[in-house]
Amino acid sequence: MSAEDTLPWVEKYRPQSLDDIYGQTAAVGTIRKFASEGRIPHLLFYGPPGSGKTSTIIALARELYGKNYRNMVLELNASDDRGIDVVREQIKTFASTRQIFTTGFKLIILDEADAMTNVAQNALRRVIEKFTKNTRFCIIANYANKLNPALLSRCTRFRFSPLTNDAINGMIDHVCKSENLNITNEAKISLIKLSGGDMRKALNVLQACHASLDNPSTEEIDQDMIYDCIGAPKPSSIDTMLNAIMKNDWSDAYNTLIKIRRIEGLALVDLITSFVEILDKYTLKPQTRRLLYQGLADIEYAISKGGNDSIQSTAVIGCIKNALECESM
Numbered sequence: 001m002s003a004e005d006t007l008p009w010v011e012k013y014r015p016q017s018l019d020d021i022y023g024q025t026a027a028v029g030t031i032r033k034f035a036s037e038g039r040i041p042h043l044l045f046y047g048p049p050g051s052g053k054t055s056t057i058i059a060l061a062r063e064l065y066g067k068n069y070r071n072m073v074l075e076l077n078a079s080d081d082r083g084i085d086v087v088r089e090q091i092k093t094f095a096s097t098r099q100i101f102t103t104g105f106k107l108i109i110l111d112e113a114d115a116m117t118n119v120a121q122n123a124l125r126r127v128i129e130k131f132t133k134n135t136r137f138c139i140i141a142n143y144a145n146k147l148n149p150a151l152l153s154r155c156t157r158f159r160f161s162p163l164t165n166d167a168i169n170g171m172i173d174h175v176c177k178s179e180n181l182n183i184t185n186e187a188k189i190s191l192i193k194l195s196g197g198d199m200r201k202a203l204n205v206l207q208a209c210h211a212s213l214d215n216p217s218t219e220e221i222d223q224d225m226i227y228d229c230i231g232a233p234k235p236s237s238i239d240t241m242l243n244a245i246m247k248n249d250w251s252d253a254y255n256t257l258i259k260i261r262r263i264e265g266l267a268l269v270d271l272i273t274s275f276v277e278i279l280d281k282y283t284l285k286p287q288t289r290r291l292l293y294q295g296l297a298d299i300e301y302a303i304s305k306g307g308n309d310s311i312q313s314t315a316v317i318g319c320i321k322n323a324l325e326c327e328s329m
Contacts, residue, residue, distance in 0.1 A: 008203075008204070008207065009175060009203045009206065009207045010200050010203050010204060013171070013174070013175055013203065014055050014058070015052075015055045015056075015059050016059060016062060017059050017063055018031070018032055018056070018060060018063060020059065021052055021055060021056055021059060022163060022167040022168075022170055022171050022199065023051075023052065023163040023164050023166075023167025023199075024051070024056065024160055024161075027056065027158045028056065031043075031056065031060060031158070035060060035063065035064060040105075040136055041136070041156045042128060042132075042136055042137045042139075042154055042156065043057070043136070043137070043138040043139070043155055043156055043158065044138075044139045044140075044141070044144065044147075044152065044155035044156065044157045044158065045057065045138065045139070045140045045141075045158050045160055046140070046141045046142065046143065046144040046157065046158075046159060046160065047142070047159055047160030047161060047162075048142065048160075048161075048197065048198065049142060049198055049200065049201075050163070050195075050197070050199045050200035050201055050202075051160040051162055051163055051197065051198070051199070052160060052163070052199065053140045054109075054111055054140060056160075057107075057109055057138045057140065061107055061109070064107070065107075072106050073106070073107045073108075073109065074091070074094045074106070074107070074108045074109070075109045076090065076091070076108070076109065076111065077111045077112055091108060091124070091127055092127055092131075094106065094108060094135075095108060095127060095130075095131035095134070095135040096131060105133075105134050105135055106134060106135045106136070107135070107136050107137075108135060108136070108138070109138045109140065110124075110137065110138070110139050110140065111140045112140065112141065112142070113139045113147065114141035114142055114143050114144075114146035114147055118148065121147065121148040121151050122148060122150075124137075124151065125148065125150050125154065128151075137155070139151070139155055144157070161197070162196065162197025162198070163197045163198070163199055164197070165192050168191075168192050168195055168197070168199060168202050169188065169192055171199060171202070171203070172188060172191065172192070172202065172206065175203065175206060176206075179210065179216070180216070180217055181206075181210055181221070182216075182219070182220035182221065183220060184220055184221065184222050184223065186222070186223040187220075187221050187222050187223045187225065187226050190226045190227065191205060191206065191226050194226065194227075194230050205226065205229050205230055206221075208229045209221045209225045209229050212225065212229070231266075232270060232274075233264070233270055233271055233274045234264070237260050237264060237266075238271070238274045238275070239278075240260065241253075241256055241257050241260055241271070242275060242278060244256035244257070245257070245316075245320050245321065246320065246321075246324060250317060250318075250321070253317050254313070254314060257271075257316075257317065258313065261313075268312055268316070269300060271316070272296050272299065272300055272316060275296070275316070275320070276293070279292065284323075285326075287326065288324070288326050289323075291322070291326060292319065292320065292323035295315075295319035295322070295323065296316070296319055299312050299315045299316055302315075
């Protein structure tokens with residue numbers, strides 16, 4: 001078994017060039033144009049997790065530096081190294097030293113930079129100004145609003161949107177082909193939906209399902225395996241619970257809800273989200289929809305504040321029943 005076979009699939013299938021980046025066509029096109037002209041500015045990549053921010057800058061760096069990558073690039077995860085000492089020591093030291101035998105600029109990648117302290121961000125602003133001649137910075141963050149405005153103004157921003165279904169579908173097909181993995185069409189659709197535009201989540205779930213197969217070459221991944229791996233409520237279970245709430249008396253609805261939750265180990269918050277997705281497709285009066293969503297939102301807030309699970313379960317049943325009674329009036 002090679003070292004590559006033991007890697008998590010997130011790393012094994014990480015794009016090695018800009019051509020391999022899925023789903024971020026506009027950002028990659030602009031970055032490639034900067035690189036071809038040799039005029040790369042300081043960069044800010046921001047967007048949700050798993051959308052390809054880190055993969056894009058690493059792919060760019062590999063194309064720019066090739067075998068000299070390790071000497072020319074400093075990678076730091078700012079969620080670990082987030083204090084002013086890191087800016088003063090590691091970043092400043094790396095940025096201030098010039099390369100003797102190579103031309104061009106160095107690259108400093110700051111991942112999870114929105115976790116840096118305000119003092120560190122202020123210090124970084126000065127370092128960026130001072131060493132612009134021989135160093136470029138790429139700041140990666142999930143939330144741009146958590147960064148210092150003065151820091152933002154020094155970077156060219158690229159917004160990374162959640163990946164499209166087609167992009168994730170393309171990567172799933174590529175991985176399944178490479179790993180000789182069989183997956184049903186329903187399972188693939190569910191995986192794409194539940195990943196929510198997060199490629200990292202999709203690959204991790206796919207690898208976990210692969211590991212659960214006794215014989216991956218002959219067995220296939222089905223829809224239930226995807227839901228079990230993620231821990232999300234299965235559509236059939238949601239339909240059973242919602243039908244019991246809407247059509248049966250209160251005691252039967254409560255017993256059905258508790259039984260399925262106990263067997264499948266489901267969180268009440270996930271059930272509320274699933275109920276809303278289904279009820280959103282119903283044709284309801286505006287006041288009914290307002291009453292329903294406001295009630296479920298209050299319950300979700302109570303859960304986040306540590307509300308009793310049994311009490312909140314009964315509240316969910318009552319909220320849906322009351323809203324539908326108002327609909328029939």
